[in-house]
Amino acid sequence: MSASSRSSRNSSRARSGASSRKPLAIGAGVVAAALLLGFASYTATRPDAGASPSRNAAADADTSAGPQTGVYPELEKLARRDAGDPLARGRADAPVVLIEYADFKCGYCGKFARDTEPELVKKYVEKGTLRIEWRNFPIFGEESEAAARAAWAAGQQGRFxxxxxxxxxxxxxxxxxxxxxxxELAETAGVADLDRFEKDRDGDAAEQAVRKDRDEAYGLGATSTPSFLVNGRPLAGAQPTGTFAEVIEAAVKQAAAK
Incomplete structure (x- = not known):
């Protein structure tokens, strides 16, 4: 496929994604949480925000309160728990699922990936307590869309x-x-068949997978990245590791109570 064809196709996909922001069929009790997630996500991570991620209403709201505070069962059901999902890590039956909606061009997402996620993996994922499920949420234009599809394609060869x-x-x-x-990134990641990678990246399956994730995020009211759900509790922005730990520990208690 020529570069011009790819550019045209990417533009079409971007327009399609922008016009398909359909709300999820979620209960009325979730509306407030969805609005909070969207507002907090925007104020914490909008492109013109300051260099240091700020704490915000969604992150600060009762993270140290009871384990059921701020938890919405309808949102908890969004965890897919597919054991064969290449865009997830951790046991499918882990008591806590963290869903991340992110964009590869997002600086705050990169901060979370470099500074916080490795600690969560070591402390919770490796011990079977936490599962992390990735959702592609490209919102910064054509390159975001292309990177999302490329990441999905890498996952088809087990290298997401x-x-x-x-x-x-x-x-x-x-x-x-x-x-x-x-x-180049696919090669660095150890993707074995680079020709297949490019074919998968430009294929309809990649487009559909990315659209599904993005529509899910928009349906929640998320407007910026990163946005998270931890067992149905909204959390927005690249918060300190301690904030994630509090929310995860609360979710562990709730799961044990069940």
């Missing part, structure tokens, strides 16, 4: 998390996510 690490490495997003650069 390696691609994720390469794409979020310090300084990686500044190099852009053009076609050649995405192939």
């Amino acid at each position: 998390w390696e691609f994720h690490e390469a794409a979020y490495a310090e300084g990686a997003k500044e190099k852009g996510f053009g076609s050649g650069r995405l192939r």
Whole structure:
């Protein structure tokens, strides 16, 4: 496929994604949570926000209160728990599922990926307490869309998390996510068949998978990245590790109570 054809196709996909922001069929009790997630996500991570991620209403709201505070069962059901999902890590039956809606061009997402996620993996995922499920939420234009589809394609060869690490490495997003650069990242990630990677990246299945994730995020009211759900509790922005730990520990208690 020529570069011009890819550009045209990417533009079409971007327009399609922008026009398909359909709300999820969620209960009325979730509306307040969805609005809070959307507002807090925007104020914490909007493109013109300051260099340091600020704490916000969604993150600060009762994270140390009772384990059921701020939890919405309808949102908890969004965890897919598919044991074969290449865009997830951790046991499918882990008591806590953290869903992350993120964009590879998002600086705050990169901060979470480099500074916080490794600690959560070591402390909770490796011990079977936590499962992390990734959702592609490209909102920064054509390169965001292309990177999302490339990450999905890497996952088809079992190298999503390696691609994720390469794409979020310090300084990686500044190099852009053009076609050649995405192939370089796939090679760095250890994707074995690069020709298949490019075919998958440009295929309909990748487009549909990314659209599904993005529509889910928009349906929740998320307007910026990163946005999270932890067993049905909204959390927005690249918060300190301690904030995530509080929310996860509360979710563990709730799961045990069940």
